[in-house]
Amino acid sequence: MSFFTTFFHWFSGLFWTKTAEFSVVGLQASGKTSFVNVIGSGQWSEDVVPTVAFNFRKLRKGNVTFKIWDVAGQPKFRSMWERYCHGVDAIVFVVDSTDQEKFETARFELQSLLSQPTLQGVPLLVLGNKNDLDGHASVQDLIRELELNKITGRPVSCYSCSMKSQHNLDIVMQWLADRSH
Numbered sequence: 001m002s003f004f005t006t007f008f009h010w011f012s013g014l015f016w017t018k019t020a021e022f023s024v025v026g027l028q029a030s031g032k033t034s035f036v037n038v039i040g041s042g043q044w045s046e047d048v049v050p051t052v053a054f055n056f057r058k059l060r061k062g063n064v065t066f067k068i069w070d071v072a073g074q075p076k077f078r079s080m081w082e083r084y085c086h087g088v089d090a091i092v093f094v095v096d097s098t099d100q101e102k103f104e105t106a107r108f109e110l111q112s113l114l115s116q117p118t119l120q121g122v123p124l125l126v127l128g129n130k131n132d133l134d135g136h137a138s139v140q141d142l143i144r145e146l147e148l149n150k151i152t153g154r155p156v157s158c159y160s161c162s163m164k165s166q167h168n169l170d171i172v173m174q175w176l177a178d179r180s181h
């Protein structure tokens, strides 16, 4: 490599940003839009308008540009998840960890999504949201209920967090930044 090529690589590295693209899916009212709002603007709001179809958001943290698809969770939109998850660097699956009655549906939807051949190997991050509320499921509970230990062929992580108190969101953002390239 010539001096100039080496110099160019060093120089561009100072300004170059890396990119991580991910899709946020999960049942309705689990906190997907709240997540995107909180990481985007640091703003927590009690009233979130239910998402119709999807929102796209781009934001920059340090030298990482995040491209985020926030996909609606109502039953009629779930068939779109696969399309939005295709080709991303990570799938973020948000669960309301206080809504035990919906764990079975969440497991079914998550496992169906992951069984799509187009999504093979895509890393998965499961967020057990709303841990500011009493009676929320722990990470251990979520691993069992969503059968996360049966998932093979991709990296899987699960964190308990809260969009409201922003608990654990720093670890979550680091996990996502680590998927950038």
Ligand SMILES: Nc1nc2c(ncn2[C@@H]2O[C@H](COP(=O)(O)OP(=O)(O)O)[C@@H](O)[C@H]2O)c(=O)[nH]1
Pocket: 026, 027, 028, 029, 030, 031, 032, 033, 034, 035, 045, 046, 047, 048, 049, 050, 051, 073, 094, 129, 130, 131, 132, 133, 161, 162, 163, 164, 165
């Ligand atoms: N207590 C609590 N409520 C939350 C949290 N995250 C979201 N919510 C509430 O849950 C409801 C659904 O949130 P939203 O972001 O619209 O969910 P989405 O349908 O998955 O996009 C809203 O009333 C939010 O205020 C959280 O961490 N703690």
Ligand SMILES: [Mg+2]
Pocket: 032, 033, 034, 049, 050, 051, 070, 071, 072
């Ligand atoms: Mg939403």
